[in-house]
Amino acid sequence: MPKRSLRTIPLIILIIALCARLPIACAKEPPLKIVFFDVGQGDSAAIYFPNGEALLVDAGAGKTDIVRKLRETGAPQSISILMTHPHSDHIGGMLPVVKEFNIIHAYDTGYPYSRIYENILNRLLAVNVQYSVVRSGQKFNFGEAQITILHPDEGFEPHDINDSSVVFMLRYRDFTALFTGDVEKVSEARMVKKWGKLLDADILKVGHHGSRYSSSRDFLSVVRPQFAVISLAIDNSYGYPHKQALAALEDSGAEIYRTDWHGDITVISDGRHIEISATER
Numbered sequence: 502m503p504k505r506s507l508r509t510i511p512l513i514i515l516i517i518a519l520c521a522r523l524p525i526a527c528a529k530e531p532p533l534k535i536v537f538f539d540v541g542q543g544d545s546a547a548i549y550f551p552n553g554e555a556l557l558v559d560a561g562a563g564k565t566d567i568v569r570k571l572r573e574t575g576a577p578q579s580i581s582i583l584m585t586h587p588h589s590d591h592i593g594g595m596l597p598v599v600k601e602f603n604i605i606h607a608y609d610t611g612y613p614y615s616r617i618y619e620n621i622l623n624r625l626l627a628v629n630v631q632y633s634v635v636r637s638g639q640k641f642n643f644g645e646a647q648i649t650i651l652h653p654d655e656g657f658e659p660h661d662i663n664d665s666s667v668v669f670m671l672r673y674r675d676f677t678a679l680f681t682g683d684v685e686k687v688s689e690a691r692m693v694k695k696w697g698k699l700l701d702a703d704i705l706k707v708g709h710h711g712s713r714y715s716s717s718r719d720f721l722s723v724v725r726p727q728f729a730v731i732s733l734a735i736d737n738s739y740g741y742p743h744k745q746a747l748a749a750l751e752d753s754g755a756e757i758y759r760t761d762w763h764g765d766i767t768v769i770s771d772g773r774h775i776e777i778s779a780t781e782r
């Protein structure tokens with residue numbers, strides 16, 4: 502055997518050993534990445550797909566610079582956006598994003614509510630963005646990854662804006678993440694009935710900032726999350742997370758991450774393995 506081959510053997514063994522420990526880093530394709538931004542009291546997450554596309558889901562209340570956070574986490578200049586519902590803690594920070602980035606496609610429920618929502622919508626329509634009102638059953642592909650809308654149903658009459666939130670499943674190969682906006686227990690029950698085991702997810706973006714009006718035990722028993730992410734401000738005036746929701750999440754066996762404790766929370770996956778990290782501990 503030539504000398505050089507002998508020298509390369511330990512290196513190959515080292516690489517194999519490293520890749521066994523860090524499979525995502527060794528994958529040929531870039532991983533799927535989700536960053537749950539710490540926006541204080543509100544919700545905002547960016548999904549970076551392996552094919553280079555990006556989707557911003559909500560944009561916080563406007564107190565956090567989402568444009569900067571997007572740029573720092575690798576957003577391309579052209580992105581798509583999804584607004585789960587038109588409350589200010591979810592879309593208050595969307596207007597600067599719409600102004601600074603080229604928006605490819607915008608998704609929301611189309612339920613009118615607030616001046617801020619109308620301002621965003623007018624801006625989007627003025628620049629001819631592709632705009633879709635979403636309803637359950639619709640699917641959108643981002644390369645190999647897919648988003649399936651699970652709520653609201655066609656003809657759904659929301660008793661409350663929170664409960665009108667877009668709920669969707671993100672799937673990339675075997676990896677799944679369920680985004681729930683601020684949907685409440687009544688719609689969780691509806692989804693359990695309609696979707697059953699299809700709600701099973703590796704990652705759960707916990708509904709309504711850990712409020713007791715969401716995270717029912719029946720819902721969590723079908724979602725069976727490995728990781729649950731709660732987006733909320735420290736010492737918020739609502740008392741989130743409520744202890745009933747927290748107990749239900751703990752009993753579900755999920756490992757809980759909170760933006761008030763952990764800062765920005767990043768999840769990466771090659772479609773099989775999952776790594777989760779946070780800016781603060």
Ligand SMILES: [Zn+2]
Pocket residue numbers: 543544588590591683709710
């Ligand atoms: Zn909210």
